[in-house]
Amino acid sequence: MTSGVSTSESRRTTREIRSMALKRHGLVRHRRAVGHTQESLAEALRVERSTVARWESGKVAPQPWIRPRLAEVLRVSTEELTELLVVSSADEQPVAERTEYAMRYPSRVDLSTVAELRDRMASLGERYDRLPSATLLARAGEHVSKVAFLAGEAPSGRVQREMRILQADAATFMGQLVWDASQRRAHETARSYYAQSVDVARHLGDPNAEGHALLRTCYVALYGASDYREGLNLALQAVRTARCTSHVLTGLAMLHTAEAYAYLGEGSDCERALAGAERHLGQAHGADAAHDLFSPTHFGRLAGSCYLSLGDYRKAEQLLAQTAAELHDRRKSRAIVLGNLTLARLRDGDLDGALSALNDAVSELHGTRGGGGMNIVFRAAREMRPWRNEPAVQDAQDRLMALMEAM
CATH class of the missing domain: 1.20.58 (Methane Monooxygenase Hydroxylase; Chain G, domain 1)
Structure with a gap:
């Protein structure tokens, strides 16, 4: 995949500026204070020393999935880690x-x-x-x-x-x-x-910025307006826009192409799009201009949603449960996954498992109020109405009402 000159040069320019003028001084000072060298910190996190060096230089930020472990090794809370990751000028x-x-x-x-x-x-x-x-x-x-x-x-x-x-x-x-x-x-x-x-x-002439905006517009069509054909067209347009410049954006757009096909009940097209997404995301690397948008949990989140829509609840449950376990500080994303996991278990006849996932989702939503998670959790609550006289279901419904009152 070749890089578009305008996009890649622009992103490199930003990284060069940061390396000249800015650095994560707080991270460097704290790493030294707890007795770690770059090499020992990298070994504890099972990453390359160059990765730690890039974090400290301000060229890239630690990915969300590794931050809980980084906070643990540095002996700080996730909130304190956020402060350490602030980039400041060298002077x-x-x-x-x-x-x-x-x-x-x-x-x-x-x-x-x-x-x-x-x-x-x-x-x-x-x-x-x-x-x-x-x-x-x-x-x-x-x-x-x-x-x-x-x-x-x-x-x-x-x-x-x-x-x-x-x-x-x-x-x-x-x-x-x-x-x-x-x-x-x-x-x-x-x-x-x-x-x-x-x-x-x-x-x-920046295809990555255009592709990202098109993909976000696709979300509105799919998850807001429920216009699945428009969502599909926007996702495919994002694929065409970014395919020559970013594996990450192309892979993400193909994941949402797959989800649109799943909503439309077109299973074979969904499977092909998932395979294409997995292929592109497997080629993602740090030099990709859209790498900051990438998370290792993306595939499981969207594939699980696809199989939920296609009615393969066992496969959806497997993917979503694994993804929920892997998500850490991405609380809004985790609430969406847990909401879908609730639906998968409920539709597969596992009420106890569905209630467990629903309660976990509500816990995440108390701190974030994420729109996607709220919508899915309330959809799951509506599907639990046949069991509304069950005490555990009533308790879950009460927690949802408390969440609404707190908003």
Whole structure:
């Protein structure tokens, strides 16, 4: 797979900026304080030393699935680890200083400002799976406004291009937040943000930013509007857009292509799309411009959902149970998986197993209020109505009502 020049060069530029100006000083200091070298930390985590070095340099962030283990080895909580992963400038300049200077003198925005703005957006993204989206909206909206303003004022050339790419990514993230905060009801608002991202990405010739926005628009069609044909068309469009630049985006788009086929009851097409997704995701690597979107649990999450829709409840249960066990700090994603696991077990006649999964899902939702998980959990609760006189079912229903009252 060859890389598109505009996309790969832009992503490399951001990584180069970070390596020159920014670093995770807190992570470095704490790693030394607990007596670890880069080599010993890498050995404890079963990763390469170069991976630890890249984390500390700010070039990449630790993937969500490894963070619980990293926190354990460093003897910190997951919240404390989040603080250690904040990227700061090498000269200990306050993180917001460059941005605030650029807001006063927008024509002087530079590549270091771009890197700072991208890191601030990444910090918001890292909190997405742990916090209610509504609590992030105000800060994200302010950030998106700053990015849009500076993108319009930045000097032409490399700086302006980097700002426009960041503008596209920020609009996609804002659409994701708005849709989740609305419990997946604000379809048009989310679509408008994704459309902004697509427009900017097409103007820049950035297939990865365009493919990501198309994929997010596909989610609205599949999970919000229940328009499975439109969702399928959008997923296939994302596949065509990203296939020459990103195995990750292509694989993710093919997973959602498979899910659309499953919703439509087209099992053989679903199986072919799953095989294609697995092939592309198996070729994912750290240099992929969309690598930050990748999680090892993606395939199990979507394949399990596919088999649930196709009525193969045993296979769905196997995939979803394994995936739920592997998900750690991605609480919104875990709630969705547990909701689907509840449905798979319930439809297979395992009421006790379904109640166990449902209660676990509600526990995750108490902290995150994730729209996807809420929708699936309430669907599962409706399917439990034939057993509503069972004490355990009544208890689960009471927990759901308490969750609703707390929102």
